Amino acid sequence: MVKKNACVxxxxxxxxxxxxxxxxxxxxxxxxxxxxxCNKINAKGIFYAKKYSIPYLIINTKKRNFENIVLQKLKxxxxxxxxxxxxMKIISKNFxxxxxxxxxxxxxxxxxxxxxxxxxxxxxxxxxxxxGCTIHYVNEKLDNGKNIxxxxxxxxxxxxxxxxKKKTQSLEHKAFSEAIIKIYRYT
Ligand code: GRF
Numbered sequence: 665m666v667k668k669n670a671c672v673x674x675x676x677x678x679x680x681x682x683x684x685x686x687x688x689x690x691x692x693x694x695x696x697x698x699x700x701x702c703n704k705i706n707a708k709g710i711f712y713a714k715k716y717s718i719p720y721l722i723i724n725t726k727k728r729n730f731e732n733i734v735l736q737k738l739k740x741x742x743x744x745x746x747x748x749x750x751x752m753k754i755i756s757k758n759f760x761x762x763x764x765x766x767x768x769x770x771x772x773x774x775x776x777x778x779x780x781x782x783x784x785x786x787x788x789x790x791x792x793x794x795x796g797c798t799i800h801y802v803n804e805k806l807d808n809g810k811n812i813x814x815x816x817x818x819x820x821x822x823x824x825x826x827x828x829k830k831k832t833q834s835l836e837h838k839a840f841s842e843a844i845i846k847i848y849r850y851t
Pocket of ligand 1: 674675676677678679680681709749750751770771772833836
């Protein structure tokens, strides 16, 4: 099997990046993580790129030409899939168009419910019975592209923001790899 080259965009802890790297070490997993892009110089997740000797790029999104710098790198590494894994910036219309290939994102709610930030707080406030995560394609609107996979669990009385985050993240790690397998199953 010829694996596709993927790039993971992060801003924070990188637990999803770590999980994707682990899966990608399996021969039958459809992608290799060939590049990591990060917009925070102190992001913990960079540690995983270093640990596994994956090339990484730290970007300053305040720079006017930062998108072109990223696009050039993506081309150089022949990237055909971008995984947004806790990347806290909106992907511009121009970037989507110029990259022209698949971009997917992980979101900590059952979309279309609870788009945007502070999902766990809002889930609890609205007394939802269930919550979970969604892996979806990225389009020009926030948390809005077509869903690929969702995973859910029932909320218990004891759940608080911290517990919901923990439970949701462990589902995210499974959902992300399953979504990638699903995307490449018939290609
Ligand atoms: C995840 O919970 C994801 O849903 C959200 O940001 C978080 C990133 O976590 N978009 P990590 O950096 O992968 O640990």
